[in-house]
Amino acid sequence: MLMTTTQQAASFMIQRYDLEGAAAVLENEGLLLLPTDALWCIACLADDPVAIERLKRIKKGQGETTFEILFSSLKMLKEHAPLLHPRLETLLAFHRRPLTILTDAGPQIRSNSLMPDGRMAARVVHDEYCRGLIRMVGRPLATTFAHFDDSPYPDHFGRIRSDIIESVDYVAKYRPREASTGMPTIMVQLDQNDELDFLRD
Structure with missing residues (x-):
């Protein structure tokens, strides 16, 4: 039992150190690679115009760069999506x-x-690392999948191209070898009749 407790404590310390390193990069207009509930993503702060433009340049030539904005809780989302x-x-x-839902932004x-x-x-x-990082910086993250159109979905770190x-500026050290769902998230919006319209499932 002591061994398990020691391992858990060591894991917590490593993750805390990792989160602090990632947060420091984000708060200085930085970009990071991190795992999410679905795929590995490139991320920056959603209210940082310089970092967002840097992120777009990475995906230049890949068509329209689309972002998913990540929140640590439903309460945080509602603060940024009042409608x-x-x-x-x-x-x-x-x-x-x-x-992923499509909604009006604050x-x-x-x-x-x-x-x-x-x-x-x-x-x-719901991913532990993502949620902890967003809580630490107190701001949502703008993310895009860490791949190009001609490469596989980045369901684990080994699938991410070296140029990405x-x-x-920083690569998360959390679960680099663990595979995720391997697919983008489900995406849904409301149609003109306020019925659920699944755009990606």
Whole structure:
């Protein structure tokens, strides 16, 4: 039992050190690679215009760069999406698989991280590392998948191209070999009749 406790304490300390390193990079207009509930992503602070433009340059030539904005809780999302529809809120509260919703964004979210129609692709994360990092910086993250169109989805660190790794300022040390779901999240919006419309499942 003592060994298990010691291992848990060591794991906590490593993760804390890792989170602090990632947070320091984010707060200085930095980019990082990190695992999420679904795939590995490149991330920056969602209210940092300089970092968002840096992130876009990495994906230049890949068509329109789309971002998912990650929140640590439903409460945090509602602070940045004051017009969140009750049907989407209910779906987020009870849906257990990684889920992205399209909704109107509040003024704190930079316009250059929004969808072409001005809405926000928002996700409440359940991944322990992601959630801890967002809580530490106190701000949502703008993310895009860490791959190019001609490469596999980055379901673990080994699938990420070296040129992407070299373009960021920090790589999370959390579960580098562990595979994720291997697919993008489910994406849903409300149609004109306020019915759920699944754009990606």
